[in-house]
Amino acid sequence: MEDIFAHFGDIFGGGMGDFGGFGGAAGGSPRQHVNKGTDLRITVKVTLKDILNGVDKKLKIPKLVADPHCKGTGAKDGTAFKTCPRCHGTGYITTVRQTFMGAMQSQSVCPECNGEGKIISEQCEHCHGSGVEKKEEIVSFHIPAGVSDGMTLTMRGQGNAPRHGGVNGDLLIRIQEEKDSELIRDENDLIYNLMLDFPTAALGGSAEVPTIEGRARLKIAPGTQPGKVLRLRGKGLPQMNSNVKGDLLVNVMVYVPENLSDAEKAAIESLKDSSNITPSESTSKRIFSRLRHIFNKESREE
Ligand SMILES: [Zn+2]
Numbered sequence: 530m531e532d533i534f535a536h537f538g539d540i541f542g543g544g545m546g547d548f549g550g551f552g553g554a555a556g557g558s559p560r561q562h563v564n565k566g567t568d569l570r571i572t573v574k575v576t577l578k579d580i581l582n583g584v585d586k587k588l589k590i591p592k593l594v595a596d597p598h599c600k601g602t603g604a605k606d607g608t609a610f611k612t613c614p615r616c617h618g619t620g621y622i623t624t625v626r627q628t629f630m631g632a633m634q635s636q637s638v639c640p641e642c643n644g645e646g647k648i649i650s651e652q653c654e655h656c657h658g659s660g661v662e663k664k665e666e667i668v669s670f671h672i673p674a675g676v677s678d679g680m681t682l683t684m685r686g687q688g689n690a691p692r693h694g695g696v697n698g699d700l701l702i703r704i705q706e707e708k709d710s711e712l713i714r715d716e717n718d719l720i721y722n723l724m725l726d727f728p729t730a731a732l733g734g735s736a737e738v739p740t741i742e743g744r745a746r747l748k749i750a751p752g753t754q755p756g757k758v759l760r761l762r763g764k765g766l767p768q769m770n771s772n773v774k775g776d777l778l779v780n781v782m783v784y785v786p787e788n789l790s791d792a793e794k795a796a797i798e799s800l801k802d803s804s805n806i807t808p809s810e811s812t813s814k815r816i817f818s819r820l821r822h823i824f825n826k827e828s829r830e831e
């Protein structure tokens with residue numbers, strides 16, 4: 530059972546939903562109002578793996594539910610009602626006001642019965658007339674693959690029950706994406722920054738990179754340059770409601786040693802004048818032209 534991050538105050542604070550206004554001319558019948566419970570808001574944390582595959586969640590959620598003893602009405606046995614004495618069962622009251630333009634008539638929802646036309650004659654003893662009780666309910670739902678941080682899923686009718694019967698509010702589930710320790714999300718793509726040691730970059734070899742579903746081994750070609758981006762197709766995240774899948778992009782950096790022993794210094798020193806160590810002008814141009822994020826003369830002239 531996961532912890533949820535909703536405040537009890539938010540959950541139980543609400544009252545009636547919106548009342549319908551009055552349509553038409555004075556004397557017309559009031560529009561049927563729907564008594565709606567308040568919405569519940571929860572936040573659910575998801576990992577990249579949950580986003581990759583989708584995930585089923587089961588949460589215990591404290592909420593207001595209709596009291597079964599009075600079927601949510603608040604009246605004893607759900608039947609102990611009488612006609613509202615203030616509006617005589619119409620649900621609205623008419624007020625006449627004298628103004629310089631003459632008599633003005635206005636209508637409003639009867640405050641005595643909240644527009645219901647009837648009031649409780651004997652309260653339900655279980656809920657003391659509210660029609661609701663606080664209860665922890667287990668709610669199961671599916672979070673689809675491809676969701677992203679801040680998205681809200683709505684479950685209609687899974688929120689609080691209203692006082693004195695009506696329609697339940699909704700359950701609003703906010704997605705909170707847990708940051709991965711190694712992979713960075715960029716929409717459907719994932720990014721991993723790989724630091725290669727100089728010998729592997731120069732001689733070739735392999736490197737281990739993380740994916741959502743475990744580690745993968747990448748082949749490193751001899752002469753791999755820093756700034757190169759290796760693309761693992763389809764190893765990213767799915768687009769919601771589609772078959773499109775992102776890639777895993779591996780940004781290659783090459784580590785230039787910072788602290789060298791005398792022996793290491795001597796070894797590198799010995800390579801310094803070797804013919805293949807220093808790039809020619811055309812080699813530099815070729816490498817820079819392949820790095821899209823670096824400005825160079827060729828790309829600017831395009
Ligand atoms: Zn009334």
Ligand SMILES: [Zn+2]
Pocket residue numbers: 596598599600601602603604653654655656657658659660661
């Ligand atoms: Zn009751």
